[in-house]
Amino acid sequence: MRTLKDLDPRGKRVLVRVDYNVPIKEGKVQDETRILESLPTLRHLLDQGASLVLLSHLGRPKGVDPKYSLAPVAEALGRHLPRVRFVPHSPGSEEAYQAVGALMAGEVALLENVRFEPGEEKNDPDLAARYARLGEAFVLDAFGSAHRAHASVVGVARLLPSFAGLLMEKEVKALSRLLRDPEKPYAVVIGGAKVSDKIGVIENLLPRIDRLLIGGAMAFTFIKALGGEVGKSLVEEDRLDLAKDLLRRAESLGVRVHLPVDVVAAERIEAGVETRTFPADAIPVPYMGLDIGPKTQVAFAEALKGARTVFWNGPMGVFEVPPFDQGTLAVGRAVAALEGAFTVVGGGDSVAAVNRLGLKDRFSHVSTGGGASLEYLEKGTLPGIEVLE
Incomplete structure (x- = not known):
């Protein structure tokens, strides 16, 4: 993979694909994590005498929609870098091309949302060519979008000298350690709603x-497959055989599988609802399991002890609705407490838990790409990486 070490940006206008898909409320950015993560690459290029044109998506707009404008992001970025300006035109337009033509060294232009362009997600070659006019070199630093073969990720990279930014390089380096010669013992913590979302990763990591x-709702598909009673808990009925097969495969490979032994349950998902704790395989109707229980929190922390490599993706319960966030927070604390282990966390709720606990610095790597990190661990590469090789 070509990196910034291979690029001399002096006097060049460099097109950078960043990931500024950040939460915005009433015109203000609510969480600047992704903006802050992009700064090392941007400062490196600016310090070397480049001018920068930035591309990003925001949300999933259906065409041009002011609600998804990147204008608030430009304002937030301007607090961290001097000489930032927002270009309010569609990034593939003639107006955008004219606006960036006069950029001087040290200046930064953030263009409007790439998903306002109808050809972006189709990787339209004509749109990619219009993006390519915006710079003399291309840097991909949006790891969170590197699994998407879109015009601003893959299309333009084929048309300009292209390089991985520092964040992209850091992500690939950390995640590749989970696939290539990981130090043992190696533990994986998987949560979330559906087995089907994580099946590829589990299959690739099992050996x-x-x-x-x-943990998470996906545990109930495994518990039911083993004959447990799970009440009204979420179960993927069409994946019960798959769950049994995964458990058999794990056993044949000598992998110890830990499922919840107890759960915090309620009759409905809402804050302040009355909760009960049941054995995970004996949940009566009308209750549904909504978080791992206190015994499971202790058992999972015990199961993690002594691990030298840990990958965690996905919440242990309905994280966004207290009190069903406690299991996820407990796992965060348990992983953070491991001394000398290589620990990686990815996925929105898992990362949110780590940030809420203030324990980000206790993890070896906090991935900025949920879907991208899972796809990388499943396939060992991504479209955005292949195009830089």
Whole structure:
């Protein structure tokens, strides 16, 4: 993969694909994490005498929609870098091309949302060519979008000298350690709603790992497959055989699988609802399991002890509705407490838990791409990486 070490940006206008898909409320950016993560690459290029044209998506707009404008992001970025300006035209337009033509060294132009362009997600070659006019070199630093073969990720990279930014390089380096010669014992903690969302990752990691801890609603598909009573808990009925097969495969590979032993349950998902704790395989109707229980929190922390490599993706319960966030927070604390281990966390709720606990610095790597990190661990590469090789 070509990196910034291979690029001399002096006097060049460099097109950078960043990931500024950030939460915005009433015209203000609510969480600047992704903006802050992009700064090392941008400062490196500016310090070397480049001018910068930035491309990003925001949300999933259906055509041009002011609600998804990147204008608030430009304002937030301007607090961290001097000489930032927003170009309010569609990034593939003639107006945008004219606006960036006069950029001087040290100046930064953030263009409007790439998803306002109808050809972006189709990787339209004509749109990619219009993007390519905007710079003399291309830097991909949007790891969170590197699994999408879109015009601003892959299309333009084929048309300009292209390089991985520092964030992209950091992500690939950390995640590749989870696939290539990971230090043992190696534990994986997987959560979230559906087995089907994580099946590819589990299958690819199984031959490499020693312990698999399964939480979140997906655990109920495994528990039911083993004959447990799960009440009204979410179950993927069409994946019960798959769950049994995964458990058999884990056993044949010598992987120890840890499922919840107890759960915090309620009759409905809402804050302040009355909760009960049940054995995970004996949940009566009309209750549904909504978080791992206190015994499971202790058991999972115990199962993680001594691990030298840990990958965690996905919440242990309905994280966004207290009190069903406690299991996820407990797992965050348990992973953060491991001394000398290589620990990686990815996925929105898992990362949110780490940030809420103020323990980000206790993890070896906090991935900025949920879907991208899972796809990388499943396939060992991504469209955005292949195009830089």
